[in-house]
Amino acid sequence: xxxxxxxxxxxxxxxxxxxxxxxxxxxxxxxxxxxxxxxxxxxxxxxxxxxxxxxxxxxxxxxxxxxxxxxxxxxxxxxxxxxxxxxxxxxxxxxxxxxxxxxxxxxxxxxxxxxxxxxxxxxxxxxxxxxxxxxxxxxxxxxxxxxxxxxxxxxxxxxxxxxxxxxxxxxxxxxxxxxxxxxxxxxxxxxxxxxxxxxxxxxxxxxxxxxxxxxxxxxxxxxxxxxxxxxxxxxxxxxxxxxxxxxxxxxxxxxxxxxxxxxxxxxxxxxxxxxxxxxxxxxxxxxxxxxxxxxxxxxxxxxxxxxxxxxxxxxxxxxxxxxxxxxxxxxxxxxxxxxxxxxxxxxxxxxxxxxxxxxxxxxxxxxxxxxxxxxxxxxxxxxxxxxxxxxxxxxxxxxxxxxxxxxxxxxxxxxxxxxxxxxxxxxxxxxxxxxxxxxxxxxxxxxxx
Numbered sequence: 001x002x003x004x005x006x007x008x009x010x011x012x013x014x015x016x017x018x019x020x021x022x023x024x025x026x027x028x029x030x031x032x033x034x035x036x037x038x039x040x041x042x043x044x045x046x047x048x049x050x051x052x053x054x055x056x057x058x059x060x061x062x063x064x065x066x067x068x069x070x071x072x073x074x075x076x077x078x079x080x081x082x083x084x085x086x087x088x089x090x091x092x093x094x095x096x097x098x099x100x101x102x103x104x105x106x107x108x109x110x111x112x113x114x115x116x117x118x119x120x121x122x123x124x125x126x127x128x129x130x131x132x133x134x135x136x137x138x139x140x141x142x143x144x145x146x147x148x149x150x151x152x153x154x155x156x157x158x159x160x161x162x163x164x165x166x167x168x169x170x171x172x173x174x175x176x177x178x179x180x181x182x183x184x185x186x187x188x189x190x191x192x193x194x195x196x197x198x199x200x201x202x203x204x205x206x207x208x209x210x211x212x213x214x215x216x217x218x219x220x221x222x223x224x225x226x227x228x229x230x231x232x233x234x235x236x237x238x239x240x241x242x243x244x245x246x247x248x249x250x251x252x253x254x255x256x257x258x259x260x261x262x263x264x265x266x267x268x269x270x271x272x273x274x275x276x277x278x279x280x281x282x283x284x285x286x287x288x289x290x291x292x293x294x295x296x297x298x299x300x301x302x303x304x305x306x307x308x309x310x311x312x313x314x315x316x317x318x319x320x321x322x323x324x325x326x327x328x329x330x331x332x333x334x335x336x337x338x339x340x341x342x343x344x345x346x347x348x349x350x351x352x353x354x355x356x357x358x359x360x361x362x363x364x365x366x367x368x369x370x371x372x373x374x375x376x377x378x379x380x381x382x383x384x385x386x387x388x389x390x391x392x393x394x395x396x397x398x399x400x401x402x403x404x405x406x407x408x409x410x411x412x413x414x415x416x417x418x419x420x421x422x423x424x425x426x427x428x429x430x431x432x433x434x435x436x437x438x439x440x441x442x443x444x445x446x447x448x449x
Contacts, residue, residue: 028262028264029069029152029153029262029263029265030067030260030261030263031067031070031071031157031261031263032067032069032070032071032258032260033071033072033073033257033259034070034257034258034259035075035247035249035257035259036056036074036078036249036255037074037075037076037077037207037228037232037257038075038077038078038108038229038232038250038252039074039077039078039081039251039253040080040082040110040251040252040346041078041079041081041082041084041085041086041090041093041364042082042252043084043092043093043096043253044084044294045282047352048350049281049282050254050280051254051280052280053097053253053290053294054286054291054294055280055284055285055286055287056100056253056256056280057286057287057289058284058285058286058287059278060072060100060101061101069152069153069155071103071150071157071159072102073104073105073159073205073227074097074102074104074106075106075206075207075227075228075230076106076108076109076110076207076229076230077108077110077111077207078090078093078094078097078105078108078110078111079093079094079110079111079122080113080364080365081110081346081361081364082357082360083301083356083357083361084297084298084300086366087300087301087302089114089118089121094125094126095125095297096293096294096297097126098125098128099293102126103128103148103150104128104129104131104159105126105128105130105205106130106132106161106162106163107119107130107131107135107144107161107207108163108164108207108229108230109164109167109171109207110171111130112167112171112179113171115176116143116176116179119143123144123145129145129148130144130161131144131145131146131148131159131161131205132144132161132162132163133160133188133190134162134163134165134181134182134183134187134188135179135180135182136180137180138178138179138180143179144161145161146160146187146191147195148161149195149198149199152263154265155263156198156200156201157199157200157202157203158191158201158202158203159203159204160188160192160202160205161205162187162188162204162205162206162207162208163181164181164207164209164230165181166181168181169413170413172409172412172413173412173413174412184206184208184216185219185220188204188223192220192222200263200268201263201268201270202222202223203224203225203226203227204216204223204226204227206228206229207228207230209230209231210228210233210246211231213228213246214239216244217241217244217246218242220244223244224261224270224273225244225245225246225247225273226245226246227248227257227259228247232250232251234248234249234255234277235247235248235249235277236276236277237274237275238274238275245259245273245275247259250277253280254279254280255279256278257276257277258276258277258278259273259274260273260274261274304356305356305357306355306356306357307355308353308354309355309356309434309438310353310440311352311354312349312352312443313351315348315350315351316349318347320443321345321348321362321443322340322342322389323389323391324443324445325338325340325345325363325389325429326339326389326390327392327446327447328432328433328436329369329391329406329407330391330392330405331447332405333403333405334403335371335402335405336394337379337390337403337404337405338390338391338404339382339388339390339391339404339405339406339410340389340406340407340410341387341388341389341409341415342387342388342389343387344363344367344407344409345363345389346361346363346364347361349362354437354442354443356434359430359433359434362433363433366428366430367407367408367428367429367430368407368408368424368425368426368427368429369406369407369408369429369432370407370408370422370423370424371403371404371406371422372404372406372411372416372420372421372422373404373419373420373421374416374418374419375398375400375401375402376397376398376401376402377398378418379402379404380396383396386415391447392447404419408424411424
């Protein structure tokens, strides 16, 4: 009799475990996805105490405590944009991202600024996968991991990475000569077919920009969410396009994107997507572990970048700085015109003291000054069609030959068809900027003196 009682007690206990396990598998699950995009090397707060990866880390840990079913993603362009990034060739950024606890990132165009080998180096440093399904080696094999799969209690979710197809037009082509950057749609479909029977849900992590992401929303089915970058826009909430939710969180780590949705295992449906941007302000505490990692990485940055070299009495826009740069190039090269691209001027100047750190943020690239000759006919075409800042100069006549100063990057990407007798200086343009600002104690209109 006693044995029979023990048998039924055990049977009851095992049945309860089975029922509980079944309920767990069928329970509606809340999922949270946190994300950044276009960090551009901003691991520290800016002068207005906005942003900072130590603060983002604090929020991430807090949210993961509230909901363990949380992923942290980044939509590319993390490696370039500050002295931290420049002086460590972008490597410090990924070491800090490791400490923050990122689950996956993707290759943006700036990850290739220093060439293919350095882009590979980022994957070696990162403890999380850096993805791109549309970047291939010359032999047709994938350049990197194409997707990552994450197993939550009742949801198996795949994150498919998409790099920027036009990257060869934005970086030195010689550094990526062995790579192919393919249109995204066909490559996403390929991965979608590959994973169709392996996962419950797929989302896209993209660095194509909002227009291309919107087009994908119309072209593809089966993707409820696209997290994007490159456009550096803030989407408050989510942008709904053809039943696809599109998200983006500005740039520079000033915002942490948050998306919450519910997963119903029985019907295998995701629903009730909600999105918002968390403003990273000075009122958010810094995670002490990540802060220590950042302090350690800071030792690689020369101390002299922190010295004061001038002061600005007002905020200076990118346009003001762009024309200032063009005038400086003209002055240094004694050319007819100085020219710099709008994309080469990366930041504004805020009112207050100016340090070399600020110049790094305006000009994070190791561009060198160059000088060349070009026919007036070609120069007129360039002036009318390109996104460039031109200095003052003489009236351009088609029949004349002009002496032009610029940066070597623009020569490398063939922004000046017909250029000849090119000479590239050894000194970095950023160093010339620092010298001029320190001489004038600010961004003065030196050409009017």
